[in-house]
Amino acid sequence: MSVLIHEPVAVVAVFKNGRVKPVVFRWKDKKISIENISFAWKTMQGKEKLLHFTVTAAKTLYELMFDISSMTWSLERVETSAGVFTT
Amino acid sequence: MQTTILHIDFNSYFASVEQQKNPFLRGKPVGVIKAEGRTVIIAASYEAKRRGVKTGTSVSEVKQLCPEILLVPADFDSYDYITHKFYEICNRYSDLVELFSLDEVFLDVSRTALLFGDAGKIAFLLKKDIREELGEWLPVSIGIAKNKLLAKLASDLEKPNGLVEITGENLDDCLGRAEFEQICGIGRRLEQRLRDMGITQLLQIRSVPERLLAAGFGPYWSKQLRNMSWGEDSSPIVPSYELPLPKTVSRTHTLFKDVFETVKILAVIRNLVEEAAEKLRLAKMSGRQFGLMVRSGENSEVRFITRKYFSNDSLNIFQELKRLFLSLKWRGGVRFLGVWIGLLAEENSLSQSLLPEVNRRIAVLSVQDKINLRFGHYTLFPASLLQASIIHPEVNGYLGDERIKQRINEISAIF
Ligand SMILES: [Mg+2]
Numbered sequence: 201m202s203v204l205i206h207e208p209v210a211v212v213a214v215f216k217n218g219r220v221k222p223v224v225f226r227w228k229d230k231k232i233s234i235e236n237i238s239f240a241w242k243t244m245q246g247k248e249k250l251l252h253f254t255v256t257a258a259k260t261l262y263e264l265m266f267d268i269s270s271m272t273w274s275l276e277r278v279e280t281s282a283g284v285f286t287t
Numbered sequence: 288m289q290t291t292i293l294h295i296d297f298n299s300y301f302a303s304v305e306q307q308k309n310p311f312l313r314g315k316p317v318g319v320i321k322a323e324g325r326t327v328i329i330a331a332s333y334e335a336k337r338r339g340v341k342t343g344t345s346v347s348e349v350k351q352l353c354p355e356i357l358l359v360p361a362d363f364d365s366y367d368y369i370t371h372k373f374y375e376i377c378n379r380y381s382d383l384v385e386l387f388s389l390d391e392v393f394l395d396v397s398r399t400a401l402l403f404g405d406a407g408k409i410a411f412l413l414k415k416d417i418r419e420e421l422g423e424w425l426p427v428s429i430g431i432a433k434n435k436l437l438a439k440l441a442s443d444l445e446k447p448n449g450l451v452e453i454t455g456e457n458l459d460d461c462l463g464r465a466e467f468e469q470i471c472g473i474g475r476r477l478e479q480r481l482r483d484m485g486i487t488q489l490l491q492i493r494s495v496p497e498r499l500l501a502a503g504f505g506p507y508w509s510k511q512l513r514n515m516s517w518g519e520d521s522s523p524i525v526p527s528y529e530l531p532l533p534k535t536v537s538r539t540h541t542l543f544k545d546v547f548e549t550v551k552i553l554a555v556i557r558n559l560v561e562e563a564a565e566k567l568r569l570a571k572m573s574g575r576q577f578g579l580m581v582r583s584g585e586n587s588e589v590r591f592i593t594r595k596y597f598s599n600d601s602l603n604i605f606q607e608l609k610r611l612f613l614s615l616k617w618r619g620g621v622r623f624l625g626v627w628i629g630l631l632a633e634e635n636s637l638s639q640s641l642l643p644e645v646n647r648r649i650a651v652l653s654v655q656d657k658i659n660l661r662f663g664h665y666t667l668f669p670a671s672l673l674q675a676s677i678i679h680p681e682v683n684g685y686l687g688d689e690r691i692k693q694r695i696n697e698i699s700a701i702f
Contacts, residue, residue, distance in 0.1 A: 239308040239422055241368040246663040252365070254308045261309050279309065 301330035436520035537627035545620025
């Protein structure tokens with residue numbers, strides 16, 4: 201099941217060589233350590249750049265988003281099983 | 288100089304991207320659908336293809352073929368992102384790059400191959416760049432040959448993750464193995480006509496007497512088919528900056544269920560016009576033919592009107608289409624709507640209006656466009672869409688659109 205969250209979250213990230221990599225984030229009072237970044241992509245909302253990351257931690261997939269202009273992170277989606285959504 | 292063309296094709300594009308994004312989907316049958324509740328598979332992963340699932344298979348049929356399939360909604364933003372990155376990567380290896388669809392390009396490396404070693408080395412580097420910069424789960428098949436026809440066939444011969452070169456030595460072998468549907472240019476109708484003549488294989492065409500071929504297919508296609516059977520093709524690479532501007536812009540939408548209320552149908556039409564007309568304004572173009580397509584399960588209508596004046600004002604075009612729709616006296620539900628604006632011209636070739644009310648609209652629309660460019664699509668939208676759930680722009684494989692986008696980028700880079 202894929203669940204839409206769209207909530208601001210606190211993120212520890214590494215900025216290096218013009219790139220940003222989320223490492224740890226806090227959600228529902230839990231510290232979640234990112235094991236792997238599966239994919240990162242960029243979208244535009246008007247002139248604002250949004251960076252998206254799908255990351256895995258403890259067999260769960262999370263989608264994080266970083267809004268560059270407002271310097272805010274949000275948790276967009278959580279996927280608890282590979283089912284995404286079923287027929 | 289010997290020409291060398293590469294054709295690079297992502298395998299199971301949308302489904303692979305979803306597997307790249309979500310590692311829990313890897314190795315499993317995945318079907319991409321347009322949105323939750325949609326009934327047709329628009330892309331299937333290799334694991335699903337092996338079970339007989341194809342693009343166009345309905346969800347109900349899929350449940351029979353492959354009950355454990357995982358269905359995911361399409362995320363066109365991420366596909367579009369990869370297409371652009373992919374195009375960028377290809378441009379490192381040649382200045383002659385043709386984006387042929389969202390997931391395939393032709394690359395003419397005749398002049399640049401030596402800089403990197405040879406064409407095979409470029410293929411290797413492309414695969415490496417894609418793996419390192421885009422992801423490890425995005426297989427591409429690459430074909431190398433002396434022309435586009437053969438390069439595209441070559442990339443199709445080995446999937447996923449193939450690399451095939453067609454040379455003088457294996458040419459007849461490759462052509463002999465090719466199905467008609469693997470030959471770019473042979474569509475289903477042409478294939479059927481070939482079969483009707485008893486031709487089931489490309490190489491057979493070589494021995495069909497000229498008169499017979501011409502009698503069956505006319506002077507143009509008989510020559511084309513003859514060339515194809517020898518693996519000859521002289522079509523050039525068309526870099527996107529040389530693509531002609533499209534002659535129409537259109538936007539279509541399939542509704543989740545039949546819609547009966549005229550108000551709601553008109554709101555969708557308005558919504559679609561809004562997007563098409565904005566695209567024209569940003570590209571500094573204008574049209575004078577306004578068309579509407581309406582479909583339900585049983586009925587289908589196409590209407591258009593051609594005017595003397597040019598317009599890219601969404602309100603004005605909507606009023607034309609509203610009249611067309613009302614004149615249909617449509618009864619029953621509507622499932623599909625499409626709008627188009629045709630007979631396009633570039634604005635700077637048209638004379639400006641002297642009417643103050645027209646100029647006021649131009650000023651208003653230019654402010655609306657600026658706001659939406661700055662803050663995102665539909666930040667400002669017509670009040671008639673207040674009650675509607677707005678249909679947002681989406682990526683499609685139509686390259687006329689790609690050319691318009693490019694023109695918009697060129698124009699907005701200047702201003
Ligand atoms: Mg493909």
